[in-house]
């Protein structure tokens with residue numbers, strides 16, 4: 001499940017949040033996508049309105065995570081969508097989605113490849129009211 005502590009999912013968001021549409025943003029396009037590939041988040045900076053979802057998709061060969069710097073969320077391991085399918089990370093684990101309902105600046109990284117070793121491998125979600 002898309003368990004996340006405070007910022008996200010359900011709760012304050014409207015209908016679409018509970019529906020967790022598949023990747024690619026369904027009707028309404030209320031999601032933006034961040035692609036993880038080659039040890040970067042692309043785009044590394046995303047600005048969205050509150051209530052918008054972010055979908056992280058791993059397109060590279062390595063397993064990555066999208067992990068909040070302050071522990072607000074952790075995607076867990078995201079396997080590649082293109083590489084070793086069924087690599088043991090469970091179904092649907094190539095992507096992670098989260099709805100941001102509270103304005104703020106949310107920085108995150110990959111817990112498998114931390115910024116201490118991969119300085120450019122960070123991202124930020126800027127949520128405006």
Ligand SMILES: [Cu+2]
Nearest residue numbers: 064110112113
């Ligand atoms: Cu990584």
